Amino acid sequence: MKLKIDNLTKKYSDKVAVKDFSIEMTEGVYGLLGPNGAGKTTLMRMISDVLNPTSGKILVDNIDKNDLGENYRDLLGYLPQDMGYYKNFTAERFLKYVAALKDIDKKIAKKRIEELLKVVGLIDHKNKKIGKFSGGMKQRLGIAQALLNNPQILILDEPTSGLDPKERIRFRNLISDISKDRIIILSTHIVGDIEYIAKQVILIKDGQLIKASTGDILLKEMQGKVWKVEVEEKDIVKYEERYQVVNIMRKGDKVQLRILTNHKPEENAIDVEANFEDMYMHYFNEKIE
Numbered sequence: 001m002k003l004k005i006d007n008l009t010k011k012y013s014d015k016v017a018v019k020d021f022s023i024e025m026t027e028g029v030y031g032l033l034g035p036n037g038a039g040k041t042t043l044m045r046m047i048s049d050v051l052n053p054t055s056g057k058i059l060v061d062n063i064d065k066n067d068l069g070e071n072y073r074d075l076l077g078y079l080p081q082d083m084g085y086y087k088n089f090t091a092e093r094f095l096k097y098v099a100a101l102k103d104i105d106k107k108i109a110k111k112r113i114e115e116l117l118k119v120v121g122l123i124d125h126k127n128k129k130i131g132k133f134s135g136g137m138k139q140r141l142g143i144a145q146a147l148l149n150n151p152q153i154l155i156l157d158e159p160t161s162g163l164d165p166k167e168r169i170r171f172r173n174l175i176s177d178i179s180k181d182r183i184i185i186l187s188t189h190i191v192g193d194i195e196y197i198a199k200q201v202i203l204i205k206d207g208q209l210i211k212a213s214t215g216d217i218l219l220k221e222m223q224g225k226v227w228k229v230e231v232e233e234k235d236i237v238k239y240e241e242r243y244q245v246v247n248i249m250r251k252g253d254k255v256q257l258r259i260l261t262n263h264k265p266e267e268n269a270i271d272v273e274a275n276f277e278d279m280y281m282h283y284f285n286e287k288i289e
């Protein structure tokens with residue numbers, strides 16, 4: 001399957017939230033990476049058919065989604081950034097409720113819910129009230145509801161926010177497992193979430209596509225841009241004024257700085273291999289969370 005985003009634009013009165021955004025996707029995981037306000041949610045809501053674009057098109061195998069009508073919705077699974085839950089619902093009841101909204105046959109839904117509760121590791125908690133769930137459990141339930149109709153296009157808006165490191169790893173493995181025969185688009189501003197699982201990383205800033213490429217290529221392009229220098233404590237400020245310092249590490253009475261710059265900053269500087277965080281800082285010039 002091919003999902004084509006063609007010159008998509010969204011304007012809110014005077015604010016252009018997404019601008020001339022174009023990309024083509026096939027099966028696999030796409031990591032949408034960008035800082036707060038970049039336009040990730042706006043883009044995902046348009047793809048999820050809950051927000052109308054100001055201009056531009058979304059096509060599946062070259063057919064405009066507007067011509068597909070309900071058939072387009074049937075292809076979709078969506079986990080919104082701010083998914084609301086009924087605290088008094090149990091996990092199972094909540095999934096039954098969503099299945100009914102999606103018009104899934106009761107018998108089929110029952111079986112599917114059982115399967116999905118296993119996939120997301122909540123089968124032992126199916127009769128527990130959502131109000132008693134941890135953040136990670138809620139996110140996994142959110143993924144389960146998005147998967148109910150076995151969607152070909154799965155859209156997850158910041159699915160890992162609020163998860164602890166252990167839950168993050170578990171989540172990554174889950175996404176990897178279910179990514180074989182579908183397009184998964186997931187947004188985040190945490191680089192580690194997509195470093196290993198994304199087939200392509202899509203960088204978005206100010207509503208525009210900055211770059212879309214494999215992680216390997218993005219890192220290769222960083223060659224010669226990341227440097228280590230050992231400096232005196234008192235000189236740190238001097239370097240911070242001149243360069244983008246991404247890390248400061250104490251080493252005895254000296255300090256080791258990791259800096260981003262296109263040119264060798266000084267004679268003793270060592271050229272080091274870039275990681276995803278360096279790449280993020282290079283494009284977005286933001287503090288890593």
Ligand SMILES: Nc1ncnc2c1ncn2[C@@H]1O[C@H](COP(=O)(O)OP(=O)(O)OP(=O)(O)O)[C@@H](O)[C@H]1O
Nearest residue numbers: 012015016017034035036037038039040041042043
């Ligand atoms: N309903 C709206 N009306 C006006 N402006 C909006 C609306 N929704 C979003 N925006 C603006 O559009 C821009 C993109 O917002 P969006 O929520 O898509 O960003 P995001 O990348 O998802 O950010 P975050 O990482 O914080 O979730 C922001 O400047 C935001 O303030």
Ligand SMILES: [Mg+2]
Nearest residue numbers: 040041042081
């Ligand atoms: Mg958002």
